[in-house]
Amino acid sequence: MTLGVREHVQESSRADILEAAANCFMERGYTETSIDDVARSLGATKGRIYHHFRSKADIFAEVFRVGMEMNYAAIERYRAMSDPVARWRHMAFAHAIQMITTKPFQRTVWVGVKMHLRGATTPEQRSVFAELIEYRTNYGNVFRETLVEGRESGDFRFDDLSIANQLMFVVLNSPIFWYSPRVGETRADIEDLARKVVTAAYRGLGGKEEQSTP
Amino acid sequence: MTLGVREHVQESSRADILEAAANCFMERGYTETSIDDVARSLGATKGRIYHHFRSKADIFAEVFRVGMEMNYAAIERYRAMSDPVARWRHMAFAHAIQMITTKPFQRTVWVGVKMHLRGATTPEQRSVFAELIEYRTNYGNVFRETLVEGRESGDFRFDDLSIANQLMFVVLNSPIFWYSPRVGETRADIEDLARKVVTAAYRGLGGKEEQSTP
DNA sequence: TGATGAACATACTACCGGGTATGTTGTCAA
DNA sequence: TTGACAACATACCCGGTAGTATGTTCATCA
Numbered sequence: 174m175t176l177g178v179r180e181h182v183q184e185s186s187r188a189d190i191l192e193a194a195a196n197c198f199m200e201r202g203y204t205e206t207s208i209d210d211v212a213r214s215l216g217a218t219k220g221r222i223y224h225h226f227r228s229k230a231d232i233f234a235e236v237f238r239v240g241m242e243m244n245y246a247a248i249e250r251y252r253a254m255s256d257p258v259a260r261w262r263h264m265a266f267a268h269a270i271q272m273i274t275t276k277p278f279q280r281t282v283w284v285g286v287k288m289h290l291r292g293a294t295t296p297e298q299r300s301v302f303a304e305l306i307e308y309r310t311n312y313g314n315v316f317r318e319t320l321v322e323g324r325e326s327g328d329f330r331f332d333d334l335s336i337a338n339q340l341m342f343v344v345l346n347s348p349i350f351w352y353s354p355r356v357g358e359t360r361a362d363i364e365d366l367a368r369k370v371v372t373a374a375y376r377g378l379g380g381k382e383e384q385s386t387p
Numbered sequence: 388m389t390l391g392v393r394e395h396v397q398e399s400s401r402a403d404i405l406e407a408a409a410n411c412f413m414e415r416g417y418t419e420t421s422i423d424d425v426a427r428s429l430g431a432t433k434g435r436i437y438h439h440f441r442s443k444a445d446i447f448a449e450v451f452r453v454g455m456e457m458n459y460a461a462i463e464r465y466r467a468m469s470d471p472v473a474r475w476r477h478m479a480f481a482h483a484i485q486m487i488t489t490k491p492f493q494r495t496v497w498v499g500v501k502m503h504l505r506g507a508t509t510p511e512q513r514s515v516f517a518e519l520i521e522y523r524t525n526y527g528n529v530f531r532e533t534l535v536e537g538r539e540s541g542d543f544r545f546d547d548l549s550i551a552n553q554l555m556f557v558v559l560n561s562p563i564f565w566y567s568p569r570v571g572e573t574r575a576d577i578e579d580l581a582r583k584v585v586t587a588a589y590r591g592l593g594g595k596e597e598q599s600t601p
Numbered sequence: 602t603g604a605t606g607a608a609c610a611t612a613c614t615a616c617c618g619g620g621t622a623t624g625t626t627g628t629c630a631a
Numbered sequence: 632t633t634g635a636c637a638a639c640a641t642a643c644c645c646g647g648t649a650g651t652a653t654g655t656t657c658a659t660c661a
Contacts, residue, residue: 186638200505204418207618219620220640229619287564291414333583339565340558340587347557369547373554373591400608421648433650434610443649 240278330379544593
């Protein structure tokens with residue numbers, strides 16, 4: 174379980190650029206972010222960026238990929254748990270923690286999904302993008318399957334699986350929109366936030382009254 | 388309670404432009420939407436648009452305002468209800484219906500809020516925008532106050548008011564991201580969707596087991 | 602009937618931003 | 632020592648877009 178950006182990117186200079194780009198994409202969106210913006214936030218110029226990446230879309234795709242890789246890594250150890258509710262709780266908590274601690278990357282993933290949904294990609298990017306979206310879809314399916322099992326076991330109560338899944342994810346993902354770090358914030362504070370988010374999502378799924386969260 | 392765009396915009400040509408613009412802003416976002424795009428979707432040219440609006444930002448602000456006006460109109464009749472839970476249920480349901488039926492305008496409001504949060508506005512637009520955001524904040528407070536009363540009466544159970552409010556809104560607003568109209572869809576189908584959304588939000592707030600929704 | 606203005610269309614300008622072509626500097630190996 | 636290459640910076644090109652300036656058409660009214 175390696176959650177940082179560094180562990181998922183080979184060269185240090187590339188990682189710096191990706192982090193800066195993720196921040197810009199989060200703050201200004203894809204189109205509003207110019208390569209010069211990213212360069213300026215690094216105290217550099219375009220030259221440096223185009224030395225490491227072929228295009229703006231290329232950078233974007235990399236940020237997306239790294240974001241998803243970190244998510245997979247975060248839930249990996251819980252995927253084999255037998256009890257669906259316990260599995261869901263652990264995965265949901267890990268997911269929420271990821272949304273908070275790697276917010277710029279997760280916002281970029283969000284932007285990417287929306288871009289793909291409206292087909293705002295060039296033909297060549299098309300295949301790369303499709304692969305990333307599939308990556309993300311598979312990740313979502315890990316949760317979805319857990320919802321199915323949880324409903325069968327009588328632990329969750331909802332009519333429509335797709336809607337329940339959508340609503341669950343908007344809650345678990347929501348910190349990428351409203352969370353902002355506080356001064357002097359500790360790991361415990363962040364975990365407390367994540368717990369509140371998981372609790373709300375759990376209740377929304379019609380889960381039984383709360384046990385403790387990891 | 389007038390929910391349509393026509394009832395909130397004086398001239399018909401202006402209303403047409405606003406509707407087309409709302410669709411474009413929803414599909415492509417603010418920056419990605421060119422004035423020519425909006426004009427083309429109307430079978431017209433820039434000339435028509437700049438005859439009715441002074442700038443792109445001006446159109447955007449109008450779409451925002453109309454979107455919010457429709458929302459206010461939708462919940463108006465329920466605001467005076469004494470029972471907080473019943474009030475919340477009616478307002479939440481009306482809100483969810485609005486998210487579904489006026490999706491392009493509501494997505495534009497969403498985009499506008501995000502733009503303001505990152506300060507992507509020019510100085511003059513600044514005051515207009517601030518006013519719109521305040522408009523939206525007041526709307527949110529109507530719900531927030533209901534949450535406070537509902538918690539005091541023991542009907543809702545949550546620790547943090549701000550977080551509960553955030554999570555409630557992301558659920559109620561979520562249809563603007565995942566809803567898309569089906570062929571042959573009836574009003575009853577839409578109300579059924581809204582009911583599911585409201586139920587999930589209600590549960591997330593720690594509401595008691597369900598009565599019927601309006 | 603002709604003058605006037607609303608409601609557009611057309612033609613043009615200025616600028617911004619992605620991408621490229623070409624320097625410049627430091628490092629390392631032969 | 633040099634030459635070769637990585638790792639950038641600088642200078643430039645060019646397509647797209649907000650905004651403007653200037654037609655054009657049609658209805659209305661004196």
